[in-house]
Amino acid sequence: MSLLKNKRRISLRQLKYGNSETRVAVTILLFVICSWSVPAQENIQFRVACWNTENLFDTRHDSLKNDYEFLPNAIRHWNYNRYKKKLSDIARVITAIGEWNPPALIGLCEVENDTVLRDLTRRSPLQELDYRYVMTDSPDLRGIDVALIYQRDLFKLLSSRSISIPVFRQHRPTRDLLHVNGLLLTGDTLDVFVCHLPSRSGGAKESEPYRLHAAQILRTEVDSVLHTRLHPQVIIMGDFNDYPNNKSIRKILEAEAPPIRSDSLDIAIHPATSPSSLSPLKLYHLLARKAKTANFGSYKYHGEWGLLDHLIVSGTLLNTSGNFFTHEEKAKVCQLPFLLTDDKKYGGKEPFRTYKGMKYQGGFSDHLPIYTDFELVLP
Numbered sequence: 001m002s003l004l005k006n007k008r009r010i011s012l013r014q015l016k017y018g019n020s021e022t023r024v025a026v027t028i029l030l031f032v033i034c035s036w037s038v039p040a041q042e043n044i045q046f047r048v049a050c051w052n053t054e055n056l057f058d059t060r061h062d063s064l065k066n067d068y069e070f071l072p073n074a075i076r077h078w079n080y081n082r083y084k085k086k087l088s089d090i091a092r093v094i095t096a097i098g099e100w101n102p103p104a105l106i107g108l109c110e111v112e113n114d115t116v117l118r119d120l121t122r123r124s125p126l127q128e129l130d131y132r133y134v135m136t137d138s139p140d141l142r143g144i145d146v147a148l149i150y151q152r153d154l155f156k157l158l159s160s161r162s163i164s165i166p167v168f169r170q171h172r173p174t175r176d177l178l179h180v181n182g183l184l185l186t187g188d189t190l191d192v193f194v195c196h197l198p199s200r201s202g203g204a205k206e207s208e209p210y211r212l213h214a215a216q217i218l219r220t221e222v223d224s225v226l227h228t229r230l231h232p233q234v235i236i237m238g239d240f241n242d243y244p245n246n247k248s249i250r251k252i253l254e255a256e257a258p259p260i261r262s263d264s265l266d267i268a269i270h271p272a273t274s275p276s277s278l279s280p281l282k283l284y285h286l287l288a289r290k291a292k293t294a295n296f297g298s299y300k301y302h303g304e305w306g307l308l309d310h311l312i313v314s315g316t317l318l319n320t321s322g323n324f325f326t327h328e329e330k331a332k333v334c335q336l337p338f339l340l341t342d343d344k345k346y347g348g349k350e351p352f353r354t355y356k357g358m359k360y361q362g363g364f365s366d367h368l369p370i371y372t373d374f375e376l377v378l379p
Contacts, residue, residue, distance in 0.1 A: 042377075042378040043375055043376065043377055043378075044154070044185070044375075044376040044377075044378065045101060045373055045374075045375070045376070046104045046105075046154060046184075046324070046373070046374040046375070046376040047097070047098060047101065047103040047104055047105075047371055047372070047373050047374075048103065048104060048105045048106075048235060048237070048311070048371060048372055048373075048374060049094070049097050049103045049105070049106045049107070049334070049369055049370065049371035050106065050107040050108075050109075050194070050237040050238060050309055050310075050311065050369065050370050050371070051093070051106065051107070051108060051109070051309075051365065051367065051368075051369035051370070052108075052109040052110050052196070052239045052308075052309060052365060052366075052367035053086075053090055053108055053109065053110050053111060053365050053367075054110055054353060054354050054355075054364075054365035054366045054367065055070065055110055055144070055354065055355075056086060056087075056090070056108075056110060056111045056112060056116050056120075057070035057078065057083075057112045057116070057143075058070075058083060058112060058113065058115050058116050058119070059071065059072055059078060059079060059080055059083050060115075062112075062113065062143055064143075065140075065141065065142060065143030066141050066142050066143070067112065067142060067143050070112075075358055076355065076358060076360070077360070082360065082362075084124075085362065086354060087116075087119055087120050087123070087124040088124055088125060089363075089364050090120060090124070090126075090364070091120065091124040091125040091126035092125070093334075093336070093339065093364060093369065094106060094126060094129075095125070095126070095129070096334075096336055097334055097336075097369055097371055102129045102131075102151060103151075103371065104150065104151045104154040104155055105148060105149075105150050105151075105155060105192060105235075106131075106148070106149050106150075107146065107147070107148055107178075107192070107194040107237045107238055108146065108147045108148070108149065108194075109144075109146050109194075109196040109238055109239045109367075110144045110196070110239075111135065111144065111145055111146070111147050112143050112144055112145070113137075113143065113145070114135065117133045117135055117147055117149070120133075120149075121133055121149060129151070130151075130152070131149040131150065131151065132149065132150055132152055132157070133147050133148065133149040133150070134147065134148055134150075134157065134160040134178070134180055135147035135148070135178065136162040136175065136176040136177075136178050137162060137176070138162065138164075138173070138174070138175045138176040139164070139173035139174075139176075140173060140174060140175050141172055141173060144175065144196075145175060145176070146175055146176070146177075146178050146194045146195065146196050146238060147178070147194070148160075148178060148180050148192060148194050150180075150182070154184070154185065154376075155182045155183070155184065155190070156182055156183040157180070157181075157182050158181045158182050158183055158189065159180070159181045160178065160179065160180045160181070161178075161179050162176040162177070162178060162179075163176055163177040163178075163179055163217065163218075163221055164176050165177070165213065165214045165217055168209070168210055168213040169209065169210075171198070171210050174197070174198045174210065174214060175195075175196045175197075177193060177194070177195050177214075177217070177218055177221065178192075178193065178194040178195075179191065179192070179193055179221060180192045180193075180194070184324055184376065185376060185378055186323040186324055186376065186377070186378065188231055188233060188323065188324060189229065189231075189233065190233045190234075190235065190324070191225045191229070191232070191233065191234045191235070192234075192235045192236075192237070193218065193221070193222065193234070193235070193236045193237070193238075194237060194238050195214075195218060195236065195237070195238035195239070195240065196238050196239045196241075197210075197211045197214045197215065197238070197239070197240045197241050197242065197248065198210040198211050198214060198241065199241050200241050207241075208242075208246075208247065208248075211240065211241060211242055211246075211248045212247055212248055212252060214248075215240075215248035215249075215252040215253060216252055218236070218252075218253070219252050219253055222234060222236065222253075222283070226280070226281045226314060227281070231316060232280055232281070232314050232316055233314060233316050233317055233324060234283075234313065234314040234316075234317070235311070235312070235313055235317070236253070236255075236283070236310070236311075236312040236313070237309075237310060237311050237312070237370075238309070238310065239308055239309050239367065240308060240309075240310055241308055242308065243291070243306050243307055243308065244285055244287070244288045244291045244307055244310070249285065249288075249310065249312075253283055253312065254282070254283060255283040255284060255285040255288070255310075255312045256284065256285060256288060257284070257285055257288040257289040257328065258278070258284045258286075258318055258327075258328050259277040259278065278315040278318055278319060279315045280314060280315045280316040280319075281314070281315065282314070282315050283312050283313070283314060283315075284312065284313055284314075284315060284318060284328075285310065285311070285312050286311045286312070286313060286326070286328045286330075286331035286372055287307055287310065287311055287328070287331050287333070287370065289328060290328075290331075291306075291307040295348075296333070297333065297368075298333050298367050298368045298369075298370055299351070299366065299367050299368070300343070300346075300350045300351060302346070303343070303345070303346030303347070303348075307333075308367070309367060309368075309369075309370050310370075311331055311370055311371075311372055313326065317374070320375075322377075323376070323377045323378075323379075324374055324375070324376050324377070325374060325375055326372050326373060326374045326375070330372045330373040330374075331370070331371070331372035332370070332371060332372070333368050333369075333370050334368055334369040334370065334371060335368060338352070338364075339351060339352055339364055339365075339368055339369075340352055341361075341363065351363070351364070351365060351366050351367060351368055352364055352365075353365060353366045354366075
C-alpha cells in the first residue's frame with residue numbers, strides 16, 4: 001500500500017514483534033484504511049413546519065382585492081417599517097424553528113402575494129438560507145394565499161398547482177389549496193398539500209358547511225395521489241379553522257392518531273406505532289393524541305387553547321423501515337418564549353400577535369407554528 005511505502009516502512013516482522021506503541025499505531029492505521037472502504041449509512045434530519053403568519057400584507061393596494069386595512073393611510077396604519085419588522089420577525093421564527101438546521105419545508109398561511117414571499121426569501125435575514133417558494137393566487141376577497149418555501153438541496157421541485165374551491169351556497173370565494181410535488185434525496189417523490197380552509201366568521205356551526213366543502217375537495221385530490229403513486233408519501237398541513245375532532249378532519253379526511261402497539265410499554269408517554277396496522281392509503285394526524293390534553297394547541301380563543309393547525313401524513317410516512325419517516329412524538333407546537341405574551345384577560349400565556357383588535361402590538365402572529373421531524377435515510 002502506498003501509505004506504507006516510505007523510508008520508515010514497517011515490515012511484517014516489525015508489525016508482529018515490534019514494541020506496543022508500534023502495534024497500536026499500525027492497528028489504528030489499518031482501522032482508518034478499512035473504514036474508508038466501507039460506506040456508512042447517513043441519516044438526515046428533515047424538519048417540516050407550518051405557520052399561519054397573521055396577515056402578511058405589503059403596503060401597496062391591489063386594485064382587485066380588499067386589502068384597504070393594510071395600507072399606510074388606513075385604520076391600522078400599516079407602513080413600510082412595520083412591514084419590514086414583520087418580515088424580519090418571520091425570518092427569526094423560521095430560523096429558530098430550525099434550531100441547528102433550517103427547516104426543509106415550511107407551509108405558510110395568510111401571505112398576500114408574490115411580493116411578500118420574494119421580500120421574505122430574498123430581502124430579509126432569511127436570504128442567507130437560500131429558500132425558494134411556490135404559492136397560490138386565490139380569488140380570496142382580501143387577497144391572502146398559502147405558500148410553501150423549501151430548501152432546494154433537500155427537496156427538488158417537480159410541480160406545483162393551485163386547486164380552486166368552487167363557490168358553495170353563495171359563500172364568498174376562499175383560498176385555493178396548494179399541491180406541491182418534489183423529489184427527495186432518496187429518489188422518492190413527496191406530495192405536499194398546504195391548506196387554509198374557510199374561517200369561522202359568522203359562527204363555527206354556521207360556517208362549517210364551507211369547510212366541509214373544501215375538505216371534501218382536498219380529500220378527492222389526496223385520494224388521487226394515494227391511488228396513483230406506487231409509493232405514496234403525502235403530507236397535509238395548514239390552518240383548517242377546525243379542531244381534530246371536527247367533521248372536516250374526523251369524517252372527511254378520516255385522519256386519526258396513529259395506531260399504537262398493544263404490547264408497547266409506557267404507551268401514555270412513548271406510544272409506539274404498530275407497522276402491521278398502518279395503511280399506506282390512510283391518513284394519520286400527528287398531533288391528534290396530544291390535542292386531547294389540556295392547554296395544548298396552536299391558537300387561543302376565549303382563554304382556551306386549541307389546535308387549528310394540523311400535520312397529517314399518509315401511512316407510508318410512519319413506517320420506520322422506510323427511507324423517509326416520522327413519528328407522532330416528533331410532532332410539536334413551537335412554544336418559543338418570545339412567541340408568547342401574558343394573557344391579561346384569561347391568565348397564562350397567549351400568542352404574541354402583530355395586532356390585537358386594531359391595536360398594533362408588534363408581535364408575531366395569533367397562531368403558533370407547528371412542526372415535525374422526518375428521518376431521511378441515505379444508503
